[in-house]
Amino acid sequence: MCGVTGWVSYERDLMKERHILLDMTETMTARGPDAGGVWTRGPAGLGHRRLAVIDLDGGVQPMTAATPSGEVVITYSGEAYNFEELRGRLRERGHPFLTRSDTEVVLRAYLEWGEAVVDHLTGMYAFAIWDSRSRSLLLARDRMGIKPLYYARTRDGVVFGSEPKAILANPLISRKVGPDGLREIFAVVSTPGAAVWEDIRELPAGHLAVLTPDGLRERRYWEITAAGHTDDLATTVDTVRDMLTGIVRDQLVSDVPRCSLLSGGLDSSLVTALATALLDTPVSSFEVDFADQERNFRPDHMRGTPDSPYARIVADHVGTDHSSIVLDPADLLAEEVRVAAVRARDVPVGWGELDSSLYLLFRGVRARSTVALSGESADEVFGGYGWFHDPGMVATPMFPWLLVTGDHALGSMLRPDVEAKVDVTGFRADSYSDAMTRTPVLPGESAVERRMRQILHVCLTRWLRVMLDRKDRMSMATGLEVRVPFCDHRLVQYAYNIPWSMKTFDGMEKSVLRAAARDLLPDSVLQRRKSPYPSTQNVSYCAEIQRRAGEILADRHSPVGALVDARKLSHLLTMDVEKLPLVPRAALERVIDLEIWFRLYKPEVSW
Structure with missing residues (x-):
């Protein structure tokens, strides 16, 4: 895993702008703490x-391949899990290899198949x-959007990077944020x-873009289809089990220490159990917990239940070397931690402690x-989410996560x-309508099956993006590579077309997945209801969030006041901390994140 960036300017010699490329590359140091490099020739850098992670000595980048007509150069982030198979196919076609890295395989595959x-x-x-033969740049992002990639058009080319920073x-x-940007932040x-950011676009999942002297074209090369x-x-059930086993086997390939993230829920427990069965040595597993949370837990x-007891049950059952990263309020409230989380995100998403605790978990794992x-x-x-199984939420024409989290109220x-x-x-309503029209369905499906397809598709294409971006930003900010077996596009495509009645055949969420894990996990874990990522219930944390947000809202010189109406949030500042739910607390968390964002990025905000 790495950080990539670059610049193509057809009217410049970027050898003279190398210092700018170095500055751009330096912003990606957290994503790639082991080494760095810059390549420039003429209009490209x-x-x-x-x-x-793989081929520690041989995978140095940017990596070049010489051809009779000119150099072809790659800067690459991620893992191609089928790289060994591809290397064999490419060798049969006459391609030489100097390293064991998947980067060289992708580069050689481009020489063989071009943008395909x-x-x-x-x-x-x-x-x-960058292909100097055609003076063209190819930008590509994986099918599910696990790894991020952004770009900005310029008068004579493009600037790109793994992150907006x-x-x-x-x-x-420019650092302009206009009405559309504010809608994304608050909607x-x-x-x-x-x-x-007004001048920056994220390359969507399953898309590529090609820049030539004639302009830039972007196209989708993969999407979920109905079948x-x-x-x-x-x-x-057997197919899901076999697919997951093969996926986890592929994703265990590494030349560095690997582990699992184990919450004690069905999903992480199944991945951990499969990894343990595939390896000869015990897997290290990690969970996040909060000081005294298990003892004082309030459903x-x-x-409904704390994670730690279930994580220990799984660790004992499958035999992992288990560790708990225990956080107290001081850890979560540390200024450098919250600043690191906002800087990693580039925008004030307002997840506060949920981001800070994930960052601290990943930092502990990375050790x-x-x-x-x-x-x-x-x-x-x-x-698996509760909204899939609530008829009222299923019927409501709104993004379902907004109904559960209360984020629909944050715009207020x-x-x-x-x-x-x-x-x-209005923006939410238009976005929801657009998302519904993009759902692939089958002719003749029942109204129930069609509606569940819509909910599944909107979660896979909209909500999953939020979750994957959070995972990527917090993990890469600590130099940790997190792999997600359930995001393998082959599994996603297969599961999308399993009928809803089959997905829920036992009356619980994720019935097929539970059945696929039946011989690997104890009953207490198999029967456990879905529990989201944990959040601290410590009242001292809540009290400090109230205090900090109150100071910002009371500061007449704070740029936050140009956006947020302090009167609308005043009741949250005096609410009993033991009765301050997570959703209202998120509004105060967002106030704090906004203040940090203005301080770090100095955005030019307009509406």
Whole structure:
């Protein structure tokens, strides 16, 4: 895993702008703490920061391939899990290899197939290839959008990077955030391609872009499709189990220490159990916990049980070397931690402690491992969230996560004049309508099956993007590579077409997945209801969030006041901390994140 960046300017000699490329590359150091490099020739410059995972000595980037007609250069982030198979095929076609890295395989695959290289890759990746023969740049992102990639058009080319911060380091790119950007911040709808910053676009999942002297074209090369499902229940369960076993086997390939993230839920427990069965040595597993949380845990509508007891049950059952990263309020409230989380995100998403605790978990894991396997995305793929199983939520024409988290209320934080121009409510409605029209369905499906397809698809294409971006930003900020077996596009495509009635055949969420894990996990874990990522219930943490947000809202010189109406949040500042739910607390967390964002990025905000 790494950080990539670069610049193509057809009217410049970028050898003279190398210092700018170095600055852009430096912003990616956290993503690639092991090495860095910059390549420039004429109108093109590529930068790379490396997190060494495969072929520690041979995978140096940017990597070049000489051809009779000129150099072809790649800067690459991610893992192509089928790289060994591809290397064999390419050798048969006459390609030489100097390293054991998957980067060289992707580069050689481009030489063989051009932009169709993406059709041959299985994995998570974001890369750029400069082809001096055609003076063209290829930008590509994996099918599910696991790895991020952004770009900004300039008058004579493009600037790109794994994160917006790399692009913003180029003086050609402004720090403007207009109405569309504010809508993305406060609406929580994750429009494909949107990047908050006015001049920057995110390359959507399953897309590539090609820049030539004649301009830039962007195209989709993969998407989820609807197809008939002819397998019976037993075959479906066995297929899911076999697919997951093969996926986890592929994702265990690494030349550095690897581990699993184990919460004690079905998804992470199954990944951990499969990894343990495939390896000869015990797997290291990690969970996040909060001081005294297990002893003082209070069930609520989102979390019925604490994670730690179940994580220990699984660790004992499958035999992992288990560790708990225990956090106290001081850890979560540390200024450097919250600043690191906002800087990693580039925008003030307002997840506060949920981001800070994940960052601290990943930092603790990174002290012992470089690669971690996660159960992320199983809920989107197999229908695990509560909203899939609530008829009222299913029927409501709104993004379902907004109904659960209360994020639909966050737009009311805005000052009336800002809200009138930004129109978060109308934006959400339009975004939802657009998302529904993009759902692939089958002719003749029942109304129930069609509606569940719509909910699944919107979660896979909108909500999953939010979750994957959070995972990527927090993990890469600590130099940890997190792999997500449930995001393998082959599994996603297969699971999407399993009928909803089969997905819920036992009356619980993720029935097929539970059946696939039946001989690997104890009953207590198999029967455990879905529990989201944990959140601290410590009242001292809540009290400090109230205090900090109150200071910001009371500061007449704070730029936050240009967006947020303090009067609308005043009741949250005096609410009993023991009765301050997570959703209202998120509004205060966002106030704090906004203040840090203004301080770090100095955005030019307009509406």
